[in-house]
Amino acid sequence: MAATAFQTQYRQEFIAGFEQRQSLLRDTVTTEAVIKGNTATFLVASSGGASAVTRGVNGLIPARDDSLTQTSATLREWHDLVRKTNFNVFASQGNQRAIMQDTTMGVVNRKIDDDIVDTLATGTVAIGSSSTLPSVSLFMNGLVKLQNASVPWDSNITFLCQPAFLAYLMQAEEFTSAEFVNLRPFAGQEPNWRDKPQAYRWMNTLIVAHPNLPGKGTSSEYSYLYHRSAIGHAADVGGMENVVGYDEEQGYSYARCSMTMGAALLQNAGVVVITADGSAYA
Secondary structure (H helix, E strand, O other): OOOOOOOOOOOOOOOOOOOOOOOOOHHHOEEEEOOOOOEEEEEEEEOOOOOOOOOOOOOOOOOOOOEEEEEEEEOEEEEEEEEEEHHHHHHOOOOHHHHHHHHHHHHHHHHHHHHHHHHHOOOOEEEEOOOOOOOHHHHHHHHHHHHHOOOOOOOOEEEEEOHHHHHHHOOOHHHHOOOOOOOOOOOOOOOOOOOEOOEEEEOOEEEEEOOOOOOOOOOOEEEEEEEHHHEEEEEOHHHOEEEEEEEOOOOEEEEEEEEEEEEEEOOHHHEEEEEEOOHHHO
């Protein structure tokens, strides 16, 4: 006969696993809430780089046309469906229905960011290489590329970077010293520049360190410096479905999240693709 009979205690409240669950990027691009249709068309309007003119010899002012460019984003439906039998829901630890709903929302939110990142990757203005270390100088190179293209530095610039790139920046005096910035990043308990999760503002730029960018942890990590008006993202936000249900005939529970969306590159000059070697911090 055993002298002890130990009991195993299982915590019913589940702990969320490490994964991105919210979109970090949709607020950094031009958005369109689609009501109906399978394409969303964005209009980019400018003077086409026109210069002021004087009156002609006939006394008339020469007229010109505006440059109007229509770019369409093709919308596709994206889904995530989780299904568990009634027995698995009953016999498993934790609130399985809440877990299903939580994870399925995370999957679709990650797809929003994937669409935007895939579109950013189509930009052709590129700097850096696999032998270039992340640095303030590399960031400044991208800044100049945008300004040379007449992209306004108007608080609508986002630097979407690898975690390793941010780690290099945080070791630079220009990023942290009070001689260069009004607020040092670690003056309080939390970084003072943070205005949303995983984001800082520096050099009038929103810096977002993203965990799921191409080349992460390699010598060819890709980061992106871009203006809000360079990327368009259309989504039927009102039609986003997040449903939880139960099938009585087959005895299973399910959670489904669905969204119709698409992204498009609106102005190539407003996106700089930056390649750098972040493998030292992999």
